[in-house]
Amino acid sequence: MAGRINDEDVVTVRERARIDEVIGSYVALRNAGGGSLKGLCPFHDEKTPSLQVTPARGFFYCFGCGEGGDVITFMEKIDNLSFTEAVERLADRVGIQLRYAEEGSRTEPGQRVRMMEALQAAADFFLERLGDPDAVEGRRFLAQRGFDQAAAGRFGVGFAPRDGHALVRHLRGRHYSDRELVAAGLVRESGYDFFSGRLLWPIRDSGKQVLGFGARRLFDDDRIPAKYINTPETLLYKKSHVLYGLDLARTAIGRKSQAVVVEGYTDVMAAHLSGVETAVASCGTAFGDDHARLQRRLMGNHDAFRGEVIFTFDGDAAGQAAALKVFGGDQNFIAQTYVAVEPTGLDPCDLRLQHGDAAVRELVARRIPLYRFVMGNVVSQHDLDRADGRLAALRSAAPLVASIRDTALVSGYVRDLSGMLGMDVEEVRHEVMRVASRARGKPAEPTADAAPETERAEHQLPDPGDRLLATERETSKLLIQAYHDQVRSLVVSLAVEPLPVQGEVTRRFVVANSAGLQLLSVMRRIAELKSRLQRTNPVEAEKKYNQMFSELVVLEARRQQLQTRSIGAQD
Numbered sequence: 088m089a090g091r092i093n094d095e096d097v098v099t100v101r102e103r104a105r106i107d108e109v110i111g112s113y114v115a116l117r118n119a120g121g122g123s124l125k126g127l128c129p130f131h132d133e134k135t136p137s138l139q140v141t142p143a144r145g146f147f148y149c150f151g152c153g154e155g156g157d158v159i160t161f162m163e164k165i166d167n168l169s170f171t172e173a174v175e176r177l178a179d180r181v182g183i184q185l186r187y188a189e190e191g192s193r194t195e196p197g198q199r200v201r202m203m204e205a206l207q208a209a210a211d212f213f214l215e216r217l218g219d220p221d222a223v224e225g226r227r228f229l230a231q232r233g234f235d236q237a238a239a240g241r242f243g244v245g246f247a248p249r250d251g252h253a254l255v256r257h258l259r260g261r262h263y264s265d266r267e268l269v270a271a272g273l274v275r276e277s278g279y280d281f282f283s284g285r286l287l288w289p290i291r292d293s294g295k296q297v298l299g300f301g302a303r304r305l306f307d308d309d310r311i312p313a314k315y316i317n318t319p320e321t322l323l324y325k326k327s328h329v330l331y332g333l334d335l336a337r338t339a340i341g342r343k344s345q346a347v348v349v350e351g352y353t354d355v356m357a358a359h360l361s362g363v364e365t366a367v368a369s370c371g372t373a374f375g376d377d378h379a380r381l382q383r384r385l386m387g388n389h390d391a392f393r394g395e396v397i398f399t400f401d402g403d404a405a406g407q408a409a410a411l412k413v414f415g416g417d418q419n420f421i422a423q424t425y426v427a428v429e430p431t432g433l434d435p436c437d438l439r440l441q442h443g444d445a446a447v448r449e450l451v452a453r454r455i456p457l458y459r460f461v462m463g464n465v466v467s468q469h470d471l472d473r474a475d476g477r478l479a480a481l482r483s484a485a486p487l488v489a490s491i492r493d494t495a496l497v498s499g500y501v502r503d504l505s506g507m508l509g510m511d512v513e514e515v516r517h518e519v520m521r522v523a524s525r526a527r528g529k530p531a532e533p534t535a536d537a538a539p540e541t542e543r544a545e546h547q548l549p550d551p552g553d554r555l556l557a558t559e560r561e562t563s564k565l566l567i568q569a570y571h572d573q574v575r576s577l578v579v580s581l582a583v584e585p586l587p588v589q590g591e592v593t594r595r596f597v598v599a600n601s602a603g604l605q606l607l608s609v610m611r612r613i614a615e616l617k618s619r620l621q622r623t624n625p626v627e628a629e630k631k632y633n634q635m636f637s638e639l640v641v642l643e644a645r646r647q648q649l650q651t652r653s654i655g656a657q658d
Contacts, residue, residue, distance in 0.1 A: 092174055093186040097159075100185075104177040106158040107142040113165055116140060129165060129338075130154045166293045166337065176294055179203060202271040202323055205263050206297040209273050210289040212257050213245025213282075213300075222246035224305045225286040232353050233440045234360075242335075242356050243289045247282035247302065254280040272299055272318040281318070284309055288352040290317075290324070290370055291334040299324035301331060301352055301370055315351075317371035327377040330367040331355055339364040344394040347427075347451055348374055353436040354399070361439050361447035374398070397425045397454045399435060425454035458500055461487055466507045471622065472615055477508050481518050484508075489523040509618025558603040561587065565600055595655050602652030609646050613639065 107124055110116065119125035119139060128138040128149040137151035148155035154164060162173035178185050179200050216222055217239060225246045229239055247254065255265070255274050268274035275281055285302035292298055299318025304311070318324045332355040340346050347366045349355055358366030369378055379396075427450050429438055439447050465484045470476035481504070488500045501519055505512040551560070564584050588596050616639045625632040 091188040092171060093188070096178070096183065096185045097174055100174055100177050100181065100183055101145065101157060101159060103181040103183060104158045105142065106145050106147060106161065107140055109158050109177070109180075110138075110140050110147060110161055114138065128152060128154070132342075168293070175199075176296075198267070198270065199322060201263070201267050202321070203296055205258060205261075205267060205271045205273060206299070206323070208258060208261055208263075209254060209271075209300075210243055210245065210297045212254060213247060213287045213289075214240070214243055215245075216248055216253070217244065217246040219246065219248070221248055228286055228303070228305060232357075232436055234353070234356060238356060238360060242352075242359075245287045245289070247280060247285050247287055249284035249306070251279045251283045254282075270321060272321045272324060282316075285316075288331060290329055290331050292329065293333050293337040295334045296323075298329055299370075303352075315371070326370055326372045327375055329370055330378060331370050332359065332367040335359060336365050336367050340367075345397065346395070347397045347399065349399050349435055351434070351436070354434055357436040357439040358447055358451075361435070361444035363435075363447060363451050366435075394423050395425055395454075396423060397427055397451060398457070399427045399429075399450065424457040426457050426460045427451055427454040428460070458487060458491060459503055462500075462504055462507060466504075471508060472619065474611075474615075477510055477618065480508055481510060481515060485515070485518045485522045488519045506621060509621040558600070558607055562600045562604045565592070565597065599653050599655045602649045606646065606649040606653050609642055609649060613642050613646060616642065 107116065110126075111124075114126040114129055116124040116126040117136075122141065122143050124140040124142070125136045126138050126140070127133055127136050128151055130149060131152040131154075133151050138147065138149045140147045145157050146155065147157075147161055156164075158177065159170065159173050162168055162176055163170060166173070166176070168176065175185065182200070217225060226239075229235075229244065234244075255268060255278065258268055258273070259265075265274060265278065269276060273281055282300060282302045284306050286305055287303075288301045289297045290299045290301055299321070301315060301317050304314050304316075317326060320326065331352055336346070336359075343365055345365050347358060347363055349358055349366050349368050351368055355366050355368050369375075429450055431438075433441065435447050435450065438450060462484045465487065466480045469480035469483070471480060484504055484507075488497060488504055491497050491500060497519070498516075501516045502512055504519075505515045508515065564586060586592065616635055620632065620635055620639065623632050623635065
C-alpha cells in the first residue's frame, strides 16, 4: 500500500489539472461572461444550466443542488472516487509522478501511466481483431447470444488471436517492454500472450480506464481448460475491487441509488441492452465486502436503507445456493438487499434471447427482499403440514429475522414468516424475540433444536397436567376403568384416578368422551388446513385453494356436530 501523497504534489496536481478541461470532458460548457463557464450540472437532473465553472479561481459551483469545490472535489464526486484515487487519476491525466510518504511503497516513476496506456492499446487491438477471419468463432458466440456488431462495439468486446504472440508483437512495436507488459498482465513470463484464442471483455474502472480483461474459452484445443479466465492481480487490477460494467453503470447507480448484480459478462450486456442500466458483475471472484463498499460509495450519501442492491441468479439449485451464500457466514444482512430469480432457470442473457428486453426488466422489477428469499428457502426444507415441522421451520428462520439491522422492518418480516408458516403472529414474534435476546447475551430459555433432545422428547410420557391432552387422558381412564378386564393391565396409573362423573358411567358419558376425542382430531385437521390455506395463493393455485376450502367447510360442519355431542347433548 502506498502512503499519503506528498502535499506539494497535491498542490501541483490541483494547479496543473485545468478545471475547465476536466469538467469539460464530462459536461458541455459554454461562455457565461466574466471569465466563467456554465453547463448542465451532472449531479442532478436539470434542463437549464446552473453549473458555473471559474477557471481563474479553479472552482465550480452548482446553483441548483449546491455541489461545489475544486478540480479534485469534482473528480471525487463525478467518478465516486476517494481523495487519493482522484489525485492519482488527475496526476495520470497531466503526467505528474506522485511521491508518497512511505518510501519504497511506490512503483517506479511512470509505471502506472505506462500500464494504463498499454492496457488501452491492448483493448483497441483486441477490438480490431474481432473482425478477423480467425475470430469467426467469437462472432458466432456473440450472435448466438443475441449480440450484433454494434453491441460488441458498445461493450468493447474483442478477440485474442490464436498464435500466442500477436499482442506482444503489436505492443513491442508501440515501444512497450516485455517487463511493462508482464506487469500489466498482458504477457506471461514465458513471453506468450496472456490471452490466446479467446473472446475478451475489457474491465474498466468508473472512469473508463481499462484495468484488465475477462476472457471466454472458444476452442476445444485451448490448453487452458477453464471456461473463463481473468487478468492476474496487478498494480491496477484487483479482482475484489473491480466490477464489470461499472464504467457504463456508474452514473445510473448514483442517480437511482440502485445496483443490479448479475453473474457474467453477457448478462451485463443483456441487462444494459434491455434497459437495466445499473447492471454490473464481479470478475473471477464472488461478490464480497470490497465490492459492497464500492457500491455503497457509488450510491453516494443516500439513507442507508433507501438504496437497492439487487442480485440476479439462475433459477437452478446452484443459483439459489449462490444467492444464499451472498450474505452467508458472519456477514450481517443488509436491509436494502434484494434478489431476483427467474423461475424458468434462464439467466438474463438467455431470458432476453428467448423472451425479449421486457422480460429482463420484469425480472428486476419482480425482486423480493433477500430476507424473504432466505426465509422461503429455509421454510421449504420442512414439512409444514405437521405441527412439529412448522415449529422446526420457525426455529430455523427466527435467527434470520432477528438478525435484521433495521428494527423497523422486524415486525413486517415477523408477519411474513407467520404467513409462510401458517402460525400465529404472536407465537412467531415470541420466538424471534427469544433468539434476539440470546444473541445479545441475555439469558434465554432452553431451545429444542438439537436432535438428541427431540428424540428424548419422543420417549417421554405425556405431562398429566397438559390441558391439551385432557380429553385423551379422560378417554384412556374411561377405557381402562370401564373395561378393566381387557386393558387395565396396560396402564395401572390410570386405574386409580377417579372419573369426572357422579354415579355410574352412562352411555351418554361414553359418547360425549368419544366425541371429544374425535373433535380433537377434527380440530387439528382444521388447523392444518387453515395453515395451508394461509400459505396458498388463491390466484396462483386456485384449484388447490378451492379444494382445501371445500374440505374446510365440511370439517367445520363436522366440528360443530362433535362439539354438540362432546358436551353430552343429543344430535
